[in-house]
Amino acid sequence: QKEVEQNSGPLSVPEGAIASLNCTYSDRVSQSFFWYRQYSGKSPELIMSIYSNGDKEDGRFTAQLNKASQYVSLLIRDSQPSDSATYLCAVNQDSWGKLQFGAGTQVVVTP
Amino acid sequence: DVKVTQSSRYLVKRTGEKVFLECVQDMDHENMFWYRQDPGLGLRLIYFSYDVKMKEKGDIPEGYSVSREKKERFSLILESASTNQTSMYLCASRKQRDLSYEQYFGPGTRLTVT
Numbered sequence: 544q545k546e547v548e549q550n551s552g553p554l555s556v557p558e559g560a561i562a563s564l565n566c567t568y569s570d571r572v573s574q575s576f577f578w579y580r581q582y583s584g585k586s587p588e589l590i591m592s593i594y595s596n597g598d599k600e601d602g603r604f605t606a607q608l609n610k611a612s613q614y615v616s617l618l619i620r621d622s623q624p625s626d627s628a629t630y631l632c633a634v635n636q637d638s639w640g641k642l643q644f645g646a647g648t649q650v651v652v653t654p
Numbered sequence: 655d656v657k658v659t660q661s662s663r664y665l666v667k668r669t670g671e672k673v674f675l676e677c678v679q680d681m682d683h684e685n686m687f688w689y690r691q692d693p694g695l696g697l698r699l700i701y702f703s704y705d706v707k708m709k710e711k712g713d714i715p716e717g718y719s720v721s722r723e724k725k726e727r728f729s730l731i732l733e734s735a736s737t738n739q740t741s742m743y744l745c746a747s748r749k750q751r752d753l754s755y756e757q758y759f760g761p762g763t764r765l766t767v768t
Contacts, residue, residue, distance in 0.1 A: 551694065575754070586744055586759040587697070631696065639704050640685050640748045641712075642757060646696035 545570040547634050549645035556626075556652050562619040564648050566632030569613065575635040576608055576615045577642065582628045591617060622652045657681070658760035660745055666766045673732040675763050677745030684750035686728035687757065688712075688720065690741040697744065703728055704750065735767045 546569040556562040564578075575594050579587035593599045593606040593615065605618040615634075619626055632645040661676035677686065685704050689697040689712075699712030701720040709720050717739060721729045728747075732739055742764050746757040 547696075577756070586762045588759070589756055592754055592756065639702065639710075640750075640757065641687070641699060641702060642697075644689075644697040646694055 545634075545636065545643050547632055547643050547645040549630075549632050549648045551646060552649040553651045554648055556619075556622045556650060558622060558624060558652055558654050560622055562622050562626065562650055562652070564617040564619075564630050564632075564650070566615045566617075566645055567613055568615070568632075568634045568643070570634065570636070570643070571610075571613065573634045573636070576606070577633040577635075578604075578606060578615075578617045579631040579633060579644075580628045581631060581647065587631055619650070622650075624652050624654060626650060627652045658745060658747055658758050660743075660760040660763050662763050663761060664764050664766075666768065667732075667735050668768055669736060671732075671735050671767075673735050673765065673767075675730040675732075675743055675745075675765070677728045677730070677747075677760055678726050679728075679747040679758070679760075680726065681747070681749070681758075682725065683747035683758075684725070685748045686722065687746040687748075688718075688728065688730045689744045689746065690714070690739075691744055691762075692741050700730065735765075737767050739765065740767045741765060 578591040591606040629647040633642040687702040688700045703722040745760040
């Protein structure tokens with residue numbers, strides 16, 4: 544069974560600080576990795592995708608991928624109260640686009 | 655913008671009822687997916703469809719069936735609803751040739767079976 548693991552949290556982060564979220568996956572052949580943000584009662588929305596080893600930055604978000612260690616992370620810089628949400632890590636399973644999701648990490652940004 | 659809509663935001667059904675959840679996308683996407691989301695378990699794939707009339711089981715298909723008669727519409731059917739099917743149901747779609755594999759989600763249907 545392919546697995547995607549995340550710490551469930553909650554991860555409490557002071558406003559303005561960096562939030563660091565981690566995700567590990569079991570399937571070595573996975574090539575595409577995603578971070579979705581989900582507000583309470585809402586559906587997931589894509590915030591970052593990463594396909595190559597290294598860092599990818601988009602605004603206040605940085606995704607980091609290390610395929611050798613089967614590890615992907617998300618950094619949120621200058622955290623804002625509006626970043627309080629659950630962050631889902633997802634890994635593609637096959638060419639049909641099926642994704643395997645982690646259970647999510649809840650982030651709480653405190654003013 | 656891609657738009658994925660689901661027929662109901664909230665639904666309450668009784669045990670044993672047949673339940674239909676509808677999903678419609680307006681971007682000519684080939685692939686469509688049904689997930690359920692439960693606290694602590696994340697999103698789990700129930701069924702997916704890669705084209706009209708084509709379907710494949712996901713990780714938890716038991717107790718569910720699907721129908722895809724038109725490209726834009728993907729229906730999830732609970733043949734005889736049970737209380738353990740109380741959950742949030744999410745539909746998603748993606749373009750087959752989109753190498754980014756991004757999936758676009760509908761707003762979700764929170765189903766309660768009593």
